[in-house]
Amino acid sequence: MSITGVSSDLIRGHIDTIILRVLYETDNYGYEIIKSIKRNSNGLYELKEPSLYTSLKRLEKGKMVSSYWGDKTQGGRRKYYQITPQGEAAYLKAIEQWHLAKKVIDLLVEGNEDNG
Amino acid sequence: MDELKMHVDRLFSKYKGSSSVDDLKAEILSNLEAKKNDLLSSGMGEEAATKTAKGSITSIDALIDGNRKVRSYPYKIEKLQTILLILIVAWIFSTPFLLLQNFATNALLFLSIGVFGLTLIIKSRRKPGQDTREYDHININSLARRAKLAWIIWTAFMVLCILAITGLNFSSNFWFSRPLIIDGPYQLARLISQYIGPAFTIVIPLILAKLSKLWIKHEVIEDE
Numbered sequence: 001m002s003i004t005g006v007s008s009d010l011i012r013g014h015i016d017t018i019i020l021r022v023l024y025e026t027d028n029y030g031y032e033i034i035k036s037i038k039r040n041s042n043g044l045y046e047l048k049e050p051s052l053y054t055s056l057k058r059l060e061k062g063k064m065v066s067s068y069w070g071d072k073t074q075g076g077r078r079k080y081y082q083i084t085p086q087g088e089a090a091y092l093k094a095i096e097q098w099h100l101a102k103k104v105i106d107l108l109v110e111g112n113e114d115n116g
Numbered sequence: 117m118d119e120l121k122m123h124v125d126r127l128f129s130k131y132k133g134s135s136s137v138d139d140l141k142a143e144i145l146s147n148l149e150a151k152k153n154d155l156l157s158s159g160m161g162e163e164a165a166t167k168t169a170k171g172s173i174t175s176i177d178a179l180i181d182g183n184r185k186v187r188s189y190p191y192k193i194e195k196l197q198t199i200l201l202i203l204i205v206a207w208i209f210s211t212p213f214l215l216l217q218n219f220a221t222n223a224l225l226f227l228s229i230g231v232f233g234l235t236l237i238i239k240s241r242r243k244p245g246q247d248t249r250e251y252d253h254i255n256i257n258s259l260a261r262r263a264k265l266a267w268i269i270w271t272a273f274m275v276l277c278i279l280a281i282t283g284l285n286f287s288s289n290f291w292f293s294r295p296l297i298i299d300g301p302y303q304l305a306r307l308i309s310q311y312i313g314p315a316f317t318i319v320i321p322l323i324l325a326k327l328s329k330l331w332i333k334h335e336v337i338e339d340e
Contacts, residue, residue, distance in 0.1 A: 030147035031154070049173040053144070057179060076146040079139070 006045045015047065015055045016064070017098070020091040023065060023083040030056070030079065056081060064090055120148045123170045131180055140179060148173070182257030186334040188249055194334070196236040198326050203229045206319045216302075216309040221316050251336060259328040266321035277314040285310070 011018075022028055022036045030052060037047045059065045064087035070078040083091070124145045131137045148169045155165035177183055207225040214222055285307065289295045298304050 029150075030143060031150040034151075035154070049144075049147070050175070050178065053140075053173075053176075053179050076149060077142060078146050078150070079143040 006041070011045065014094075014098070015051055016059055017091060017094040018047070019052070019055055019059065020064065020083060020087055020094070023081055024088060024091055027080045027082045029070065029081070033081070059087065063087075119166050120152060120169060121145060124148065127173070127176045131176075136181065140176070144173060144176065177253035180253070180255065182255045183253045184256050184331045185251050185253055185336045186331055187336060188252040191252065191254075191330070191334045193236070193240055194330060195327060196232055196239060198330060199323050200229065200232050200236060202319055202323050202326065203232060206316055210312075210316060213309050213312055216306050218309045218313060221313045225316070225319075254331055256328070256331055259324075259331070263321065263324040263328040266324045270317060270321045273317065274314065278311065281310050281314075 018037055018040075019033060022033050022040070025036075028036065030049075034047050034049070034052060037045065056065065056067075060067060060081075063084055065081045065083055067079055067081050070080050124141060127144075128137065128141050151172065152165045152169040155168055156162065160168070178185065203225055207222065207229055210218075210222045210225055285296055296307075298307060
């Protein structure tokens with residue numbers, strides 16, 4: 001991974017939330033989710049396909065998202081994902097947790113005070 | 117488009133049948149096609165776009181339900197060790213019956229110990245990863261199914277054996293009024309030992325049941 005990209009170690013635990021955010025805005029299918037994530041990160045982060053499928057599978061198992069097959073397009077049928085109410089709640093909770101974690105980690109690694 | 121379909125077919129060549137697998141396959145293919153079209157429209161050439169799309173997913177083993185990633189070499193070795201251990205214990209249990217001239221069971225077990233022992237020696241001499249991949253994906257659902265099936269078949273087999281052996285021994289009494297003569301502990305033991313031979317087939321379901329749980333110790337947790 002290039003130096004300009006985000007460390008995949010740091011982002012790994014947040015992939016589910018990142019995908020939930022995309023689906024919080026609108027239903028979407030696999031490749032378009034990857035594109036949206038790249039767009040949301042201003043091109044600094046690109047989710048890999050295997051991680052996408054692993055995460056979507058986990059989210060669906062946990063009933064955070066549901067899926068349905070879209071109409072046939074020129075390419076073939078697309079599988080769309082939709083966030084469930086449970087997924088929305090989990091997403092909002094994850095944001096809260098992230099804010100707290102960001103504050104604490106900033107204090108721990110830098111000792112900044114402007115995060116008070 | 118065809119090259120992408122072939123790529124996805126190849127990825128899924130080990131997995132056939134279930135509707136959830138077919139769904140995943142169709143989903144991955146449609147996403148790869150979307151990716152390729154997107155790359156084409158951004159100015160990339162046909163060949164490069166296909167190659168990039170294909171390169172974005174090169175294994176789907178981790179996405180199959182019940183699949184577990186294990187380190188190939190230690191898993192294989194322990195599999196053989198487990199089989200060997202059960203066979204040796206069974207062989208030891210079968211030796212007293214040699215006194216009752218029940219040689220076949222003992223010999224058969226001895227032979228299989230030889231075969232699996234030799235395989236283990238050959239396998240363990242090779243350095244890890246020399247001739248095999250470092251990781252394997254095994255499906256714990258099908259392993260559990262296989263063990264369960266083995267128990268069912270074994271139970272049915274034993275019921276049949278007990279009926280057949282009992283029939284052979286006692287039918288002369290029913291049909292010809294010639295009672296089976298048991299005139300001492302040795303005769304009784306020989307009669308019982310007829311049932312013992314088939315009973316030793318229990319090693320097969322025992323081994324499969326043991327093997328179906330071996331992955332727990334060898335599972336490699338995926339990073340991504």
